[in-house]
Structures are given as structure tokens and as C-alpha cells.
Amino acid sequence: MGFKKYEEFVDTMPDFDDAALGLAGEVGEVLEHVKKDRRPDGRRQPLNKEAFTAELGDVLFYLTRLAHKNGITLKEVADYNEKKLTKRHG
Numbered sequence: 001m002g003f004k005k006y007e008e009f010v011d012t013m014p015d016f017d018d019a020a021l022g023l024a025g026e027v028g029e030v031l032e033h034v035k036k037d038r039r040p041d042g043r044r045q046p047l048n049k050e051a052f053t054a055e056l057g058d059v060l061f062y063l064t065r066l067a068h069k070n071g072i073t074l075k076e077v078a079d080y081n082e083k084k085l086t087k088r089h090g
Contacts, residue, residue: 003074010064019069023062030055 001009016022033052036045067077 003078006060007064007068007074010061011068013061016062016065019062019065023059023066026055026058026062030059 030052033047033055037047039045063077064074067074
């Protein structure tokens with residue numbers, strides 16, 4: 001599925017009051033997976049690709065919601081970010 005089709009799908013979902021808070025919460029869950037994978041004391045839990053991918057999907061959902069609430073498409077975000085990173089890192 002491409003970005004445009006995904007954005008159309010997200011737009012069919014029920015509205016959430018605060019996409020920014022949802023995004024922050026989901027980023028926290030992503031970081032929990034990373035933290036557990038990087039434990040140095042023998043308690044390391046290797047990254048579970050399926051669970052990690054699911055959390056990244058939740059991040060993408062809220063990011064899309066937040067962008068759309070502000071009249072921005074994911075393509076615009078990606079294009080802007082590419083230009084910024086190219087300028088910064090050449």
C-alpha cells in the first residue's frame with residue numbers, strides 16, 4: 001500500500017481528539033522496545049520484529065492524523081524532510 005492509499009484509509013477511521021498525544025504515547029512504546037533490546041546486563045530482549053512493526057504502524061497512524069489535521073500530506077512531509085536532510089548532509 002502506498003502513502004496516498006494509506007492516508008485515505010486513515011481518513012476513514014474515527015476521529016481522535018488529540019493526535020499529538022497519541023503520537024507521543026506510541027513513540028514511547030517504540031522506545032520501550034528499543035530499550036529492552038539494548039539492555040547491557042544480560043536481561044536483553046531481542047527486538048520482536050512483529051511487535052515493533054505494529055508499534056511503528058501506530059506511530060505512522062498518529063503522524064498521518066496530525067499531518068492531515070494541519071492540511072499536510074505524508075508526501076509533503078517526506079519531500080520537505082528529504083530537502084532538509086540533503087541540505088544538511090549533502
